[in-house]
Amino acid sequence: MLLGQAESGKSTLQKQFQLFYASQTLDHERPSWRPVVYFNVIKAVRMILDELDSDIVTSSHSDSSSEVSSTIRIGSPIYAGDLRTKLLPLIAIEDTLASNLNGGVSIAGGRPGVFVRSGWQALVTPKRSYELPDLRKPSFDLKTTAMASVTNLAAKTLAGLVEEIEDLWQHPAIRRLLRLHKLRLDEAAPFFLDNIRRLAEPDYMPTTDDILNVRLQTLGVAEHRYDIVLGGVHYNWLMYDVGGARGMRHAWVPYFDDATAIIFLAPMSAFDQYLEEDGRTNRIHDSLQLFTAICSNKLLKGAHLVLLLNKADLLKKKLEAGIKVRKYITSFGDRRNNYEEVSEYFRAHFIQIHRRKDNWQRALYAHFTSMIDIEATQSIIGNVGEAVIRSHIAQTGLA
Ligand SMILES: Nc1nc2c(ncn2[C@@H]2O[C@H](COP(=O)(O)OP(=O)(O)OP(=O)(O)O)[C@@H](O)[C@H]2O)c(=O)[nH]1
Numbered sequence: 516m517l518l519g520q521a522e523s524g525k526s527t528l529q530k531q532f533q534l535f536y537a538s539q540t541l542d543h544e545r546p547s548w549r550p551v552v553y554f555n556v557i558k559a560v561r562m563i564l565d566e567l568d569s570d571i572v573t574s575s576h577s578d579s580s581s582e583v584s585s586t587i588r589i590g591s592p593i594y595a596g597d598l599r600t601k602l603l604p605l606i607a608i609e610d611t612l613a614s615n616l617n618g619g620v621s622i623a624g625g626r627p628g629v630f631v632r633s634g635w636q637a638l639v640t641p642k643r644s645y646e647l648p649d650l651r652k653p654s655f656d657l658k659t660t661a662m663a664s665v666t667n668l669a670a671k672t673l674a675g676l677v678e679e680i681e682d683l684w685q686h687p688a689i690r691r692l693l694r695l696h697k698l699r700l701d702e703a704a705p706f707f708l709d710n711i712r713r714l715a716e717p718d719y720m721p722t723t724d725d726i727l728n729v730r731l732q733t734l735g736v737a738e739h740r741y742d743i744v745l746g747g748v749h750y751n752w753l754m755y756d757v758g759g760a761r762g763m764r765h766a767w768v769p770y771f772d773d774a775t776a777i778i779f780l781a782p783m784s785a786f787d788q789y790l791e792e793d794g795r796t797n798r799i800h801d802s803l804q805l806f807t808a809i810c811s812n813k814l815l816k817g818a819h820l821v822l823l824l825n826k827a828d829l830l831k832k833k834l835e836a837g838i839k840v841r842k843y844i845t846s847f848g849d850r851r852n853n854y855e856e857v858s859e860y861f862r863a864h865f866i867q868i869h870r871r872k873d874n875w876q877r878a879l880y881a882h883f884t885s886m887i888d889i890e891a892t893q894s895i896i897g898n899v900g901e902a903v904i905r906s907h908i909a910q911t912g913l914a
């Protein structure tokens with residue numbers, strides 16, 4: 516089971532497993548990621564425009580960021596009158612894309628995110644990923660036709676607006692907001708906006724990097740199967756990728772009884788972020804609490820524990836940009852604000868929880884990871900996968 520808070524990287528790790536054990540299925544799914552990439556781009560553009568709006572509105576009350584505000588005030592007529600109007604047709608596609616990706620499920624309360632259910636690819640690809648293509652059947656049903664047409668519309672609209680998106684993304688006012696951390700985008704937004712020219716090509720097909728960077732929230736519990744060969748023996752590995760938001764965690768429990776291994780992901784870069792579900796809870800604190808609950812859960816006493824301290828790349832970037840851990844986590848105190856010190860500090864906290872709360876004295880495998888780094892993650896997956904299977908075999912005497 517892959518566990519951890521929302522946006523910790525569980526589904527990204529799942530994709531890395533897929534790349535490692537069943538890369539042909541990932542190839543087959545490639546076209547189905549196109550609408551998701553477009554959705555990520557459009558969402559980023561819309562969030563930038565929203566942010567500009569709210570900053571213009573609040574700028575007259577703001578004193579601390581007068582430099583930024585005045586720049587935007589001066590710049591605002593451009594956005595309001597020109598860029599915004601031009602980008603409107605693109606923004607208009609966001610909701611249609613979202614509801615198609617949700618399979619028609621709209622989520623109550625505000626603007627929909629995009630959620631993925633088990634087997635969602637069936638909605639956007641002609642076949643389930645693990646089936647071989649059957650050329651006798653028509654390749655699209657009604658849902659996929661709707662999906663295909665909104666995807667094509669998004670592609671065409673995007674292609675016509677590349678210049679405008681680049682202007683918006685490169686605009687000095689936006690750069691300054693980003694530098695001052697006043698503009699909060701999804702973490703993958705810079706990656707997609709930097710690559711906008713490539714994504715807007717008419718024959719665009721998502722690369723593995725694109726697929727790993729995409730943000731698609733998991734809804735409920737999604738099951739994935741892998742055939743793993745170890746020492747000539749075939750193992751059928753079932754992997755469960757869960758939704759990590761607080762409201763979804765109750766859905767994990769029915770799976771605990773049968774879990775042989777837990778891979779817990781904790782994003783280290785989240786020290787300056789708060790839960791979307793609860794704006795007062797620091798995301799590192801939430802991860803520590805969750806890890807405490809997992810370590811001490813009786814239902815999981817027979818499960819192997821793997822801890823992945825993830826988003827090492829983003830943590831490095833934040834520290835290099837001068838963001839101070841102490842400002843968000845006071846107990847960090849006067850320690851040096853560099854990667855070595857900070858990552859070790861977080862690791863020590865998780866290890867301490869394991870030591871105190873794991874009554875069964877299980878071994879804890881801990882790694883620093885960056886799930887978007889293919890080479891590094893692939894070698895960790897090999898090790899983790901084998902270690903888990905081997906110790907499980909030893910424990911159950913199945914060898
Ligand atoms: N830079 C960077 N981005 C990452 C890393 N791991 C995951 N991401 C990105 O973080 C975002 C969220 O990752 P997901 O894998 O969707 O998170 P999740 O844990 O499945 O989230 P839920 O499904 O909501 O529980 C995606 O855009 C990923 O590409 C990492 O190590 N470094």
Ligand SMILES: [Mg+2]
Nearest residue numbers: 525526732733
């Ligand atoms: Mg997920």
